[in-house]
Amino acid sequence: xxxxxxxxxxxxxxxxxxxxxxxxxxxxxxxxxxxxxxxxxxxxxxxxxxxxxxxxxxxxxxxxxxxxxxxxxxxxxxxxxxxxxxxxxxxxxxxxxxxxxxxxxxxxxxxxxxxxxxxxxxxxxxxxxxxxxxxxxxxxxxxxxxxxxxxxxxxxxxxxxxxxxxxxxxxxxxxxxxxxxxxxxxxxxxxxxxxxxxxxxxxxxxxxxxxxxxxxxxxxxxxxxxxxxxxxxxxxxxxxxxxxxxxxxxxxxxxxxxxxxxxxxxxxxxxxxxxxxxxxxxxxxxxx
Amino acid sequence: xxxxxxxxxxxxxxxxxxxxxxxxxxxxxxxxxxxxxxxxxxxxxxxxxxxxxxxxxxxxxxxxxxxxxxxxxxxxxxxxxxxxxxxxxxxxxxxxxxxxxxxxxxxxxxxxxxxxxxxxxxxxxxxxxxxxxxxxxxxxxxxxxxxxxxxxxxxxxxxxxxxxxxxxxxxxxxxxxxxxxxxxxxxxxxxxxxxxxxxxxxxxxxxxxxxxxxxxxxxxxxxxxxxxxxxxxxxxxxxxxxxxxxxxxxxxxxxxxxxxxxxxxxxxxxxxxxxxxxxxxxxxxxxxxxxxxxxxxxxxxxxxxxxxxxxxxxxxxxxxxxxxxxxxxxxxxxxxxxx
Numbered sequence: 001x002x003x004x005x006x007x008x009x010x011x012x013x014x015x016x017x018x019x020x021x022x023x024x025x026x027x028x029x030x031x032x033x034x035x036x037x038x039x040x041x042x043x044x045x046x047x048x049x050x051x052x053x054x055x056x057x058x059x060x061x062x063x064x065x066x067x068x069x070x071x072x073x074x075x076x077x078x079x080x081x082x083x084x085x086x087x088x089x090x091x092x093x094x095x096x097x098x099x100x101x102x103x104x105x106x107x108x109x110x111x112x113x114x115x116x117x118x119x120x121x122x123x124x125x126x127x128x129x130x131x132x133x134x135x136x137x138x139x140x141x142x143x144x145x146x147x148x149x150x151x152x153x154x155x156x157x158x159x160x161x162x163x164x165x166x167x168x169x170x171x172x173x174x175x176x177x178x179x180x181x182x183x184x185x186x187x188x189x190x191x192x193x194x195x196x197x198x199x200x201x202x203x204x205x206x207x208x209x210x211x212x213x214x215x216x217x218x219x220x221x222x223x224x225x226x227x228x229x230x231x232x233x234x235x236x237x238x239x240x241x242x243x244x245x246x247x248x249x250x251x252x253x254x255x256x257x258x259x260x261x262x263x264x265x266x267x268x269x270x271x272x273x274x275x276x277x278x279x280x281x282x283x284x285x286x287x288x
Numbered sequence: 289x290x291x292x293x294x295x296x297x298x299x300x301x302x303x304x305x306x307x308x309x310x311x312x313x314x315x316x317x318x319x320x321x322x323x324x325x326x327x328x329x330x331x332x333x334x335x336x337x338x339x340x341x342x343x344x345x346x347x348x349x350x351x352x353x354x355x356x357x358x359x360x361x362x363x364x365x366x367x368x369x370x371x372x373x374x375x376x377x378x379x380x381x382x383x384x385x386x387x388x389x390x391x392x393x394x395x396x397x398x399x400x401x402x403x404x405x406x407x408x409x410x411x412x413x414x415x416x417x418x419x420x421x422x423x424x425x426x427x428x429x430x431x432x433x434x435x436x437x438x439x440x441x442x443x444x445x446x447x448x449x450x451x452x453x454x455x456x457x458x459x460x461x462x463x464x465x466x467x468x469x470x471x472x473x474x475x476x477x478x479x480x481x482x483x484x485x486x487x488x489x490x491x492x493x494x495x496x497x498x499x500x501x502x503x504x505x506x507x508x509x510x511x512x513x514x515x516x517x518x519x520x521x522x523x524x525x526x527x528x529x530x531x532x533x534x535x536x537x538x539x540x541x542x543x544x545x546x547x548x549x550x551x552x553x554x555x556x557x558x559x560x561x562x563x564x565x566x567x568x569x570x571x572x573x574x575x576x577x578x579x580x581x582x583x584x585x586x587x588x589x590x591x592x593x594x595x596x597x598x599x600x601x602x603x604x605x606x607x608x609x610x611x612x613x614x615x616x617x618x619x620x621x622x623x624x625x626x627x
Binding site: 012013014015018019022023026124152155156158159160161162164165186187190212213214215216217218219241242243244 | 305307331545569574
């Protein structure tokens with residue numbers, strides 16, 4: 001796993017600092033070519049891993065890269081699924097079963113829905129596999145060594161105590177895609193306990209880790225203790241706490257943490273991306 | 289009292305969200321769920337090992353609960369909440385409380401008589417930025433309110449379809465009860481309820497049976513006015529975006545879930561003269577479990593805390609939700625009068 005990973009929030013109007021900025025970014029990246037331009041810049045800087053939500057528009061980026069395999073041969077995707085708003089809005093509109101049908105590609109789900117709704121859907125592991133496969137379709141032929149569950153789903157399963165879904169997800173992405181499972185969470189200490197309970201050793205986990213403890217549920221001390229004492233491969237996100245911490249101060253603190261494996265960050269301008277990369281490499285040494 | 293035993297009525301999006309939070313918080317656990325969908329129940333029974341019921345009355349009558357969360361279509365809130373209150377359970381109801389001010393009033397009175405903790409899921413009141421705005425307005429340093437403007441935009445219905453209760457007016461679907469209610473409740477939270485709705489318009493954009501946009505003008509008496517603008521068919525934003533701005537005699541403020549901007553006529557309490565910006569990162573209280581936003585956990589934690597401490601003051605009572613329902617009703621009437 002690379003130490004510097006590039007995130008995608010800025011492309012899809014996710015900005016935890018300002019709604020106005022989120023709106024601006026949504027306009028700025030309305031055209032997928034604008035996203036690809038930034039990814040090209042990032043790739044040229046030597047950052048080759050793109051941690052991306054399975055947003056509808058990610059398909060266009062995948063198509064672009066698939067068409068030029070030589071140019072993007074070292075490019076790595078870490079798909080993060082699902083893009084929850086897509087499902088949540090759909091569930092509100094048409095209900096659970098129709099949502100499953102809508103998002104399961106191919107004829108498989110149609111056949112199953114007509115023939116054996118009960119059997120498939122009441123086996124949530126089969127259902128999970130169908131949905132994962134539907135999300136992974138657009139990445140066909142591309143390099144996806146780690147596949148993540150988004151925090152809203154990870155944390156929902158955590159609260160419902162449906163821990164075996166974690167291990168079934170892990171088994172599926174390993175067997176079907178030869179990939180490592182990853183889990184994004186806002187409740188790292190609690191999640192590590194749950195993963196351990198279902199036998200997932202040394203898991204890849206991604207959580208908010210920042211100097212001011214923003215969205216680190218369970219408390220910053222519990223996080224630091226987990227980083228030091230638990231066998232896991234942690235990725236820090238939200239290291240700037242949505243802009244609340246100055247870049248140099250934020251990076252200095254996070255990169256000196258014992259046990260941290262990688263940092264994921266997003267930005268729109270090449271200058272900002274280069275600046276963050278330089279700050280990280282000043283502490284970790286060359287990462288690319 | 290330790291170990292609050294929780295029942296969930298309605299295992300949809302909000303029901304499952306409350307389920308996960310109540311289960312993850314220390315000192316509480318979900319012990320039973322009721323829903324009309326046998327499919328959802330069978331999944332929960334099989335994988336979460338939870339007791340399930342197709343009848344909420346039966347679930348309550350089993351007598352193993354301290355409180356319930358009602359997260360069913362709005363049109364059924366009244367009967368569920370009434371049944372639970374009459375059996376002395378503490379009750380949390382998803383927003384809005386009911387579709388009729390008279391029913392909301394009756395529930396508020398019943399809860400008071402029974403001395404049961406009662407709360408409605410207007411979670412925005414637990415967001416740090418809105419809480420700080422509330423504090424500033426209560427403090428009075430910015431002077432008297434002259435006008436307030438509230439808006440919410442989001443991409444819920446962006447094409448012509450819909451087959452759940454949210455697209456059926458009779459069950460509580462539509463922008464008024466789904467979106468506008470949040471803004472009205474926040475405006476009530478910040479400056480109190482208006483005395484009158486001067487005019488209102490409810491427009492359809494994509495939906496067949498419900499409105500997709502609501503606008504209204506409020507009168508608060510004493511020359512103070514307000515305006516509301518909501519649209520859930522706006523695909524220029526990623527998710528619901530709510531903004532409130534308030535003009536005062538000695539300043540103004542603009543607040544959304546990320547930041548609070550305050551213009552002060554004079555410095556006070558850490559605020560400088562002129563514009564100040566404060567962010568959610570330093571205004572939000574930390575929570576013990578996070579799912580979709582601190583506010584969802586904070587409201588459930590506040591509900592539990594009120595149950596534990598009996599008679600504790602708490603936010604979002606049925607009585608305050610009644611005020612919101614009353615304003616929604618005035619909006620609907622003003623729209624009808626205009627038509």
